[in-house]
Amino acid sequence: MYILLLLFWIILNGKITTEILIFGVVLSAAIFWFMCRYLEYSPKYEMFVAKNLLWILVYFIVLIIEIFKAAITVYKRVYSRKIEIQPQMVFFDVDIESEFLRFVLANSITITPGTITVDVDDNHFCVHALDYTLAEGIEDSVFIKLLKKMEGNICG
Amino acid sequence: MFRLILSALFILAGVNVIITALVGNYRFSYVLNRMQVGATADTMGAILVLVGLVIKTGFNMISLKLFVMIIFFFVASPVCSHFLARTETIANEDILDECEVVSHDSI
Numbered sequence: 585m586y587i588l589l590l591l592f593w594i595i596l597n598g599k600i601t602t603e604i605l606i607f608g609v610v611l612s613a614a615i616f617w618f619m620c621r622y623l624e625y626s627p628k629y630e631m632f633v634a635k636n637l638l639w640i641l642v643y644f645i646v647l648i649i650e651i652f653k654a655a656i657t658v659y660k661r662v663y664s665r666k667i668e669i670q671p672q673m674v675f676f677d678v679d680i681e682s683e684f685l686r687f688v689l690a691n692s693i694t695i696t697p698g699t700i701t702v703d704v705d706d707n708h709f710c711v712h713a714l715d716y717t718l719a720e721g722i723e724d725s726v727f728i729k730l731l732k733k734m735e736g737n738i739c740g
Numbered sequence: 741m742f743r744l745i746l747s748a749l750f751i752l753a754g755v756n757v758i759i760t761a762l763v764g765n766y767r768f769s770y771v772l773n774r775m776q777v778g779a780t781a782d783t784m785g786a787i788l789v790l791v792g793l794v795i796k797t798g799f800n801m802i803s804l805k806l807f808v809m810i811i812f813f814f815v816a817s818p819v820c821s822h823f824l825a826r827t828e829t830i831a832n833e834d835i836l837d838e839c840e841v842v843s844h845d846s847i
Contacts, residue, residue, distance in 0.1 A: 595808060596808075598801045598802075598805075651783070651784060655780060658776070658777065658780060659760060661764075662763060662777060663763075667767055667769075669768075669773065670840065671770070671840075672839055672842055673835075673839050673841045674841075674842045675842070675843040676843075691815070691818045691819070692818075694779070694821055694822050695814065695818045697776065697783070697784065700772070700779065700821055700822060700825045701818075701822050702822070702825045703826055703829070710829075712776075714773055719842070
């Protein structure tokens with residue numbers, strides 16, 4: 585995370601000189617300390633990323649494929665001669681313990697065209713779908729399977 | 741030359757997505773349905789255009805900045821549409837007329 589902060593600072597500056605590097609090292613250290621002290625960040629998240637690097641890559645690829653598949657479905661609905669959609673509000677449970685992974689799941693559902701996470705309460709999800717075909721099988725989608733695998737890796 | 745064509749394809753696809761979102765916004769009638777299509781412009785449209793620009797500039801500091809923008813869109817745009825959807829769901833009393841409710845709850 586410290587390296588990411590430093591990289592972000594360098595990218596925003598646009599070039600690497602000695603002054604910028606020194607400022608960056610000091611400022612990133614300050615922000616990292618602030619995160620650990622007040623934002624409940626701890627180095628154990630870095631362990632999580634290191635253990636699951638492969639799964640995170642797979643997750644991103646799957647996410648992009650799902651986005652494109654859903655986008656094509658939405659396109660068909662938009663350009664069809666007559667608008668015939670059946671919007672649905674789906675309630676379902678997921679058994680993912682980690683709060684961060686639930687946030688990732690909610691964000692991936694929302695970023696997929698045609699579905700929006702309306703509310704998350706503990707592990708009850710409420711999702712609005714543009715059409716009933718988009719909501720089919722959402723309670724055991726690919727995302728949830730992948731996230732469960734990642735969660736298994738935290739403990740084991 | 742190949743890079744130019746590839747970036748042009750990406751940018752055209754992104755513009756196409758944004759135009760589709762615009763058309764969809766006028767064709768659907770209810771807020772949540774409109775938002776579903778509108779959110780597509782935010783995520784897919786902007787990301788495709790930015791990917792096209794990244795390919796166009798090649799690998800340097802500018803393309804790294806564009807890459808940071810892509811990550812920002814990936815995180816920020818779902819949060820924005822989620823808040824709009826939740827506000828609409830809470831505020832609208834006749835929400836059941838607009839969409840059917842299905843429950844897979846195990847409780």
